[in-house]
Amino acid sequence: MSTTTPHEAVVLIHCPDRPGIVAQVTNCLNDVGGNILDAAQHTDFQSGTFLQRLHVSWPDQAPDVDAVDAALAELRDPLQLNWRIQWSGSLRKVAIFVSREDHCLHDLLLLRRDGQLNCRIAMIVSNHAGLADVARRFDVPFHHTPVAHSGDEQAEAVQRALLDSECIDLIVLARYMQVLSPTFVEAYRDRIINIHHSFLPAFAGGRPYHQAHEKGVKLIGATAHFATANLDDGPIIEQGVTRVTHRDRVEDMIRKGRDIERTVLARAVRGRPCSGMGPSSPRGGLRAVRHGAPVRGRRVKR
Secondary structure, rough: OOOOOOOOEEEEEEEOOOOHHHHHHHHHHHHOOOEEEEEEEEEEEEOOOOOOOOOEEEEOOOHHHHHHHHHHHHHHHHHOOEEEEEEEOOOOEEEEEEEEOHOOOOOHHHHHOOOOOOOOEEEEEEEEEEEEEEHHHOOOOOEEEOOOOOEEEEEHHHHEEEEEEHHEEEEEEEOOOOOOOHHOOOOOHEEEEEEEEOOOOOOOOOOOHHHHHOOOOOOOEEEEEEOOOOOOOOEEEEEEEEEEOOOOOOOHHHHHHHHEEEEEEEEHHHHOOOOOOOOOOOOOOOOOOOOOOOOOOOOOOO
């Protein structure tokens, strides 16, 4: 196994599937001095999309970052290529959005403090002021942005200004109980992770543990997914489940569910690559591919 150096990067690509993609991309990276350490690829036949992850090193000399980007840009039109590059040693800037429930927030802050999240939590944004002390204890800037209603344009304008001032790479909705407007979601497409307190597609929307209890389910879970304009309908990143029995009350299921939410969200944040591109990047983002039927539901406002 290779030891990661500053002369390494992870390159993520996706484009419509066709013959010759691997050859063209690897030749492109070779032309700028790159050596491929490992590669993984997948074709989603339902959507006709090719996806690839390449771990690349530059053993002879430090790479010219602009030259690497320009070389991949030459494949944009012929392959309809979308790509992202995450250079080793660069920490992603993460913003955590939260409302009143703090279990996911605490877990992410503790993991980051202990060096188990490869990111920098640049800010905490909340529509309530109650978690300001938590932010202070972890020395993370806290921004209270009151929200009159879901999709509040004035509040979202303030939030977008905060995000753009720090060049935020990833937004984590750690039980943020406001619905973001389609305009906001599109501005940060593929860079907003939400934790949904149920194992989608079952029990979408609000009060999922109450729904699960009424149905007598034996498994409950949590789902981390990309936020889209359709609520609880984004491509799934991570999921987790745990067993319950008829002896478990709603309170027991909520407690067990919160434990899963922490774990699933942490895995999603760890596994989510970002290249530091801003929301207006012409390259677009590496999209996750949704498998199966779409899920629709409503989220409650809290």
